[in-house]
Amino acid sequence: MLNPMDCDTIWDNARLMTLACDADSLLIIERGLIAAKAGRIVYAGPRGDAPELNASQTIDCEDRLVTPGLIDCHTHLVYAGSRAVEWENRLAGASYEDIARAGGGILSTMNATRAAGETELMAQSRPRLDALIAEGVTTVEIKSGYGLDLATERRMLQVARSLGTACDVNVRTTFLGAHALPPEYAGRADDYIDLVIEEMLPQLAAEGLVDAVDAFCEGIGFTPDQTERVFEAAGRLGLPKKLHAEQLSNLHGAALAARHNALSADHLEYLDADGIAAMAQSGTVATLLPGAFYFTREQKLPPVAELRKADVPIAIATDCNPGTSPLTSLLLAMNMAATLFRLTVAECLAGTTRNAARALGLPDVGTLAPGKWADLAVWNVGEPAELVYRMGSNPLHARYWRGR
Ligand code: DI6
Numbered sequence: 001m002l003n004p005m006d007c008d009t010i011w012d013n014a015r016l017m018t019l020a021c022d023a024d025s026l027l028i029i030e031r032g033l034i035a036a037k038a039g040r041i042v043y044a045g046p047r048g049d050a051p052e053l054n055a056s057q058t059i060d061c062e063d064r065l066v067t068p069g070l071i072d073c074h075t076h077l078v079y080a081g082s083r084a085v086e087w088e089n090r091l092a093g094a095s096y097e098d099i100a101r102a103g104g105g106i107l108s109t110m111n112a113t114r115a116a117g118e119t120e121l122m123a124q125s126r127p128r129l130d131a132l133i134a135e136g137v138t139t140v141e142i143k144s145g146y147g148l149d150l151a152t153e154r155r156m157l158q159v160a161r162s163l164g165t166a167c168d169v170n171v172r173t174t175f176l177g178a179h180a181l182p183p184e185y186a187g188r189a190d191d192y193i194d195l196v197i198e199e200m201l202p203q204l205a206a207e208g209l210v211d212a213v214d215a216f217c218e219g220i221g222f223t224p225d226q227t228e229r230v231f232e233a234a235g236r237l238g239l240p241k242k243l244h245a246e247q248l249s250n251l252h253g254a255a256l257a258a259r260h261n262a263l264s265a266d267h268l269e270y271l272d273a274d275g276i277a278a279m280a281q282s283g284t285v286a287t288l289l290p291g292a293f294y295f296t297r298e299q300k301l302p303p304v305a306e307l308r309k310a311d312v313p314i315a316i317a318t319d320c321n322p323g324t325s326p327l328t329s330l331l332l333a334m335n336m337a338a339t340l341f342r343l344t345v346a347e348c349l350a351g352t353t354r355n356a357a358r359a360l361g362l363p364d365v366g367t368l369a370p371g372k373w374a375d376l377a378v379w380n381v382g383e384p385a386e387l388v389y390r391m392g393s394n395p396l397h398a399r400y401w402r403g404r
């Protein structure tokens, strides 16, 4: 006779969506049970199949749907200032690119972010993170890229790390020094890239502030050659890569990212067949950002059917940023992905759990299985479709991060 398995917490009477099964993301285990010890799952499955358990605490989920905690795998939520008036001008006809070229856009957020001290930056960013957490997000990626100098990029990454300490959430930081050209380097983009790869990145990486490296490969951002140099520098430091690719035009960034075995290529409205084939080959995740598509009134749809056909894993994220996606709801991002991009409910849920974990290179979150962190979202919904269907309501009943 085996001794009962010791654990800290049991969640009983769950309608359990583990998202562990690639083939059927919508599989529900009725009368499911999860057990965790020291924050890690030791069992997730039918109650009837569970080993004998000895827990200090049992939580009755009362037949609610339980999913992995949600993962927002692409945000720029640390920044200062507001772009609401710029947006008002866009309503009157100015384009995003016009505003960027006139020194507004990303550079106006850069100015506000450079001017904000750490406390101020934290205070302005915290409500955006709180909003994500309130909807069941347990892992969030946060990019730098509004400092564009060493001191401010460092401050952004430090604030992101501090937010992770202050809140019950796993924060992953991405260095996006190659987001825009700061005015002091006007006309000298290659010199700025030298600064990014020779000083900023090695220094910030040495300080332990960088989990991944990203760049904005775009006409108003950086060229593929410059992006390549950033990726080579990341590679020398052993850091994973991500890329803003094919958002406004096709510079073949996704294929470049795939060549560098990037974790993800993000946006992808202008992605072509070669890019899809390259991503399929390298296993690079396609992160779709429907908030940015919606907010910029983009007309070109990302090639979802082709991505699906090629078996490229699809993630969905908010892209929370002040210029093109002032969105702090991952649930609404899912709704937009379904409505605007025609993703299925199963794809939306996998896109904010299993595939989002993959887009961050995190093997221990995104599904509910033994060994994974006990990051759970408990929902007041009857069917999974309701999580994606609703707009602007929050059916979260409870959220657990690392078992607590
Ligand atoms: N693509 C985007 O959509 C954001 N950054 C990027 O590289 C926009 C950032 C901003 O306008 O502040």
Ligand code: FE
Pocket (backbone or CB within 6 Å): 074, 076, 244, 319, 321
């Ligand atoms: Fe972005």
